[in-house]
Amino acid sequence: MNVPPYAMDRYGGVESRRFWAVLAAGLLVLLAGLGGAHEMETAGHVASGMDNAVVWGLPHVFAIFMIVAASGVLNVASVGSVFGQAPYKRRARLSGLLCIALLAGGLMVLMLDLGRPDRVIVAATYYNPSSVFAWNVLLYSGMVAIVAVYLWTMYERRLAPWTRPAGIAALVWRFVLTTGTGSIFGFLVARQAYQSALLAPMFIVLSFTWGLAVFLIVQAVMMAWNGREVAPEVARRMNRLLAIFVAASLYLVAVYHMTNLYFARQQGFEAFVLLGRGGGGVYATLLWLGYVAVGSVLPMVLLFGRAAAGKGTTVLAAALVVLGGFAFLYVFVVGGQAFPLEIFPGWQAASRFGDGEVARYVPRWPEWMLGIGGLAAAFVLTTIGVRVLDMLPRDDEVGH
Numbered sequence: 001m002n003v004p005p006y007a008m009d010r011y012g013g014v015e016s017r018r019f020w021a022v023l024a025a026g027l028l029v030l031l032a033g034l035g036g037a038h039e040m041e042t043a044g045h046v047a048s049g050m051d052n053a054v055v056w057g058l059p060h061v062f063a064i065f066m067i068v069a070a071s072g073v074l075n076v077a078s079v080g081s082v083f084g085q086a087p088y089k090r091r092a093r094l095s096g097l098l099c100i101a102l103l104a105g106g107l108m109v110l111m112l113d114l115g116r117p118d119r120v121i122v123a124a125t126y127y128n129p130s131s132v133f134a135w136n137v138l139l140y141s142g143m144v145a146i147v148a149v150y151l152w153t154m155y156e157r158r159l160a161p162w163t164r165p166a167g168i169a170a171l172v173w174r175f176v177l178t179t180g181t182g183s184i185f186g187f188l189v190a191r192q193a194y195q196s197a198l199l200a201p202m203f204i205v206l207s208f209t210w211g212l213a214v215f216l217i218v219q220a221v222m223m224a225w226n227g228r229e230v231a232p233e234v235a236r237r238m239n240r241l242l243a244i245f246v247a248a249s250l251y252l253v254a255v256y257h258m259t260n261l262y263f264a265r266q267q268g269f270e271a272f273v274l275l276g277r278g279g280g281g282v283y284a285t286l287l288w289l290g291y292v293a294v295g296s297v298l299p300m301v302l303l304f305g306r307a308a309a310g311k312g313t314t315v316l317a318a319a320l321v322v323l324g325g326f327a328f329l330y331v332f333v334v335g336g337q338a339f340p341l342e343i344f345p346g347w348q349a350a351s352r353f354g355d356g357e358v359a360r361y362v363p364r365w366p367e368w369m370l371g372i373g374g375l376a377a378a379f380v381l382t383t384i385g386v387r388v389l390d391m392l393p394r395d396d397e398v399g400h
Contacts, residue, residue, distance in 0.1 A: 033373010062371030066106030072211020081167030193336025295324010
């Protein structure tokens with residue numbers, strides 16, 4: 001096995017035992033996630049909190065976050081390879097690894113939450129060009145292939161001249177991929193929360209924010225594990241970039257809701273998620289407290305403050321951004337389905353099937369296990385990749 005020079009001292013002794021202990025913990029969590037998927041597979045989705053109103057539950061929140069973050073985390077590599085910024089170029093390998101790991105974890109959750117994961121073969125063999133879901137089959141697999149080639153050019157000296165073209169291809173592809181993810185919701189006409197042209201650009205900016213936040217957390221953990229430090233100037237630059245992304249995301253989310261408020265037919269839904277009217281209290285709380293306050297305003301205060309260069313401040317701010325991302329997606333995905341469908345505009349519909357009523361949804365343990373299992377899958381892939389390959393940046397290497 002070709003072991004990186006800096007890792008020679010870690011393939012034995014205390015460091016080796018620590019690696020296997022961390023890997024075993026990740027695999028146990030992954031196994032628990034597969035157990036949750038097995039429970040929903042054998043007992044049916046009645047084992048979850050989902051029903052015929054809320055068909056995309058907590059697992060989809062985890063899956064969408066990881067898929068969107070997978071696109072955004074590659075922004076670090078793009079800034080380095082495409083725009084020639086040396087501090088980011090040193091992080092391109094770790095950025096590419098995280099992209100593949102997050103995408104694999106998100107797709108694992110997505111496939112296992114379908115109830116019949118074996119039916120994915122239908123999507124792979126019978127292509128329906130009129131379905132945005134069918135587009136994503138090509139977008140996700142294409143993303144993995146392009147990033148794999150991108151990483152190959154960074155490891156093979158003979159292919160070094162192709163690193164920038166591969167980076168440009170990855171940059172374009174991830175824009176298209178995130179546009180496709182946002183379009184899944186933007187093309188849904190049956191839900192008042194969605195069907196907006198703003199969703200595609202909003203998801204692109206959100207991907208920048210969540211991807212960089214995940215990258216900063218993983219970088220800090222892996223660098224500490226390997227006894228390294230991020231250069232203070234690099235840390236300040238990345239912190240400022242994250243703060244700018246957070247502000248841009250908050251702005252676009254605000255524009256999205258203000259646009260909805262402009263249309264009379266959307267004002268009922270906006271009162272539901274913004275003010276908590278009609279049974280939307282939990283969604284309003286998650287949006288204002290979880291996403292706006294904890295996930296956006298507080299991280300910006302930390303990142304623009306005097307202690308922004310501190311490693312603890314960076315990890316805390318990035319972790320808050322991640323928590324805010326999950327809060328936003330829960331409101332967006334689950335809250336958008338919980339709000340009753342307007343089947344007959346201008347009329348009130350009521351029946352024993354719950355028409356016109358707010359859907360009640362409480363995630364159950366198989367859903368939590370499956371979602372966390374997807375994170376564990378990404379963690380395991382990242383841990384193995386950093387262990388086996390030369391993935392971590394070295395800020396003391398000039399011009400590399």
